[in-house]
Amino acid sequence: MVVHDHAFAEDREPLSDRPRLERWTIDPRARKVLTETIDDRGTEFPRGDERLTGRRHRYGYTIGASSVRDLGALGDDPRTGVRKHDLVGGTTVEVDLGSGRIASEMVFVSDGSAAGEDDGWLMGYVYDAARDASDLVIIDA
Incomplete structure (x- = not known):
C-alpha cells in the first residue's frame, strides 16, 4: 500500500511530500495493524499479479520518481x-523511463494461467513531455 502522510492537507494536490510503499499486516487476535516500510522513496500506483490478490506473493510493482513531484506534475525535468x-x-530493481517521461499505473499481464508469479509483462502508458504524446510501454516483468 502507498501511504501519503498529508494528502489533500494543504490544497487539492493529492500528493504528500514523500508517499512510501508499506506492507500492512492485520493481526485480528491482537487487534493490531503492523506496518513495515518497503520503499521510502517517492512511489505510487502499487500493483501485483492480480491472480494472487489477497494471498501471499513475492513481487510488487510501483512507479517511482526522481522527485516526488514528478509523480503528479511535469516540473522542470520530470522522470x-x-x-x-x-x-x-x-x-x-528499477527501469528508468528517461528524462521527461511520466508513467501511468502499470498492469501486470501473466504469460498464461499456469505462469509463475513474475512470468509476464507490465503494460502502461508513458507520457513523453518533449513530444506531448503518450506511448503504450511493455516491460518484461
Whole structure:
C-alpha cells in the first residue's frame, strides 16, 4: 500500500511530500495493524499479479520518481521509472523511463494461467513531455 502522510492537507494536490510503499499486516487476535516500510522513496500506483490478490506473493510493482513531484506534475525535468519489489528478498530493481517521461499505473499481464508469479509483462502508458504524446510501454516483468 502507498501511504501519503498529508494528502489533500494543504490544497487539492493529492500528493504528500514523500508517499512510501508499506506492507500492512492485520493481526485480528491482537487487534493490531503492523506496518513495515518497503520503499521510502517517492512511489505510487502499487500493483501485483492480480491472480494472487489477497494471498501471499513475492513481487510488487510501483512507479517511482526522481522527485516526488514528478509523480503528479511535469516540473522542470520530470522522470519516472518502473520498480519491481522483491518482497521476500528485500530488493528493488528499477527501469528508468528517461528524462521527461511520466508513467501511468502499470498492469501486470501473466504469460498464461499456469505462469509463475513474475512470468509476464507490465503494460502502461508513458507520457513523453518533449513530444506531448503518450506511448503504450511493455516491460518484461
